[in-house]
Amino acid sequence: MQIKNMIEEKNLKVTTARKELLEILSSEKKPLSFEDIKDKISMDKATFYRNISKFESESMVNSFESNDKKRYYEIQEFPHAHFICNGCSNIECLENAPLPKLDGYTIMDVIYKGMCKSCNATQ
Amino acid sequence: MQIKNMIEEKNLKVTTARKELLEILSSEKKPLSFEDIKDKISMDKATFYRNISKFESESMVNSFESNDKKRYYEIQEFPHAHFICNGCSNIECLENAPLPKLDGYTIMDVIYKGMCKSCNATQ
DNA sequence: TATGCTAATGCAACTAAGTTGCATTTAAGT
DNA sequence: ACTTAAATGCAACTTAGTTGCATTAGCATA
Ligand SMILES: [Mn+2]
Ligand SMILES: [Mn+2]
Ligand SMILES: [Zn+2]
Ligand SMILES: [Zn+2]
Numbered sequence: 530m531q532i533k534n535m536i537e538e539k540n541l542k543v544t545t546a547r548k549e550l551l552e553i554l555s556s557e558k559k560p561l562s563f564e565d566i567k568d569k570i571s572m573d574k575a576t577f578y579r580n581i582s583k584f585e586s587e588s589m590v591n592s593f594e595s596n597d598k599k600r601y602y603e604i605q606e607f608p609h610a611h612f613i614c615n616g617c618s619n620i621e622c623l624e625n626a627p628l629p630k631l632d633g634y635t636i637m638d639v640i641y642k643g644m645c646k647s648c649n650a651t652q
Numbered sequence: 653m654q655i656k657n658m659i660e661e662k663n664l665k666v667t668t669a670r671k672e673l674l675e676i677l678s679s680e681k682k683p684l685s686f687e688d689i690k691d692k693i694s695m696d697k698a699t700f701y702r703n704i705s706k707f708e709s710e711s712m713v714n715s716f717e718s719n720d721k722k723r724y725y726e727i728q729e730f731p732h733a734h735f736i737c738n739g740c741s742n743i744e745c746l747e748n749a750p751l752p753k754l755d756g757y758t759i760m761d762v763i764y765k766g767m768c769k770s771c772n773a774t775q
Numbered sequence: 776t777a778t779g780c781t782a783a784t785g786c787a788a789c790t791a792a793g794t795t796g797c798a799t800t801t802a803a804g805t
Numbered sequence: 806a807c808t809t810a811a812a813t814g815c816a817a818c819t820t821a822g823t824t825g826c827a828t829t830a831g832c833a834t835a
Pocket of ligand 4: 737738739740741742767768769770771772
């Protein structure tokens, strides 16, 4: 099982909470907040946040703030931009939009906000 | 005085709180949080947030979340991207970086995160 | 300039995401 | 199986932002 390996590779203890959390993040193709996840997990929110924080410091997970005051987490694969729709609040991973360059800066993350395709179509 | 006119143009009452708030946002060239502003204003935080919210719905002000869990506000001029530094947490207005295009989407706001010029230089 | 209506304000209580301290449990090496 | 440090659950806390309500202050009209 690759989830177990992911945890062992970082020299972290393989706990049920960690397996549960990575399982859910891996099975979704879009970023999730604690709110999105909380009914699917058995761990306490303190455990959720402590593990997410560890996963982030080990570069297994990355996250960003949306405009609903919540933080969204996803398994860190190759870097890509995200689109947050001001209409329907949906968050999309833009896997085909490479991160732009900006002279002198190192761009590590990009968030676009605006109207998504379906909100544009039905407007 | 143009601050007074800005408020009257939107058919809002010209109150001292509103003048104070727009005065401070106008005098700064970068986005500010309530935390940044609170010692410079005399109004209550409820009044701050209610007015900021009205200014946003009237398109006088725009805002975005940073990664410190705070919302940053600025006078809405021409649209431009923002850069948030993961090193020093500074927020820059990228007035010369036009908003990119993305097929099918309407991009209204862009936030880049990473390392700023000075953090890159001293690293 | 005084009067009256309504929107704006101050205050205090509340909400909710995320954090922290601490006692208990559990993974994993021996 | 035994040991030990790391992980967990729980409850209390922190803090940005919100809300209800009584009071105040713009602004229109006379
Ligand atoms: Mn993504
Ligand atoms: Mn700006
Ligand atoms: Zn949408
Ligand atoms: Zn920096």
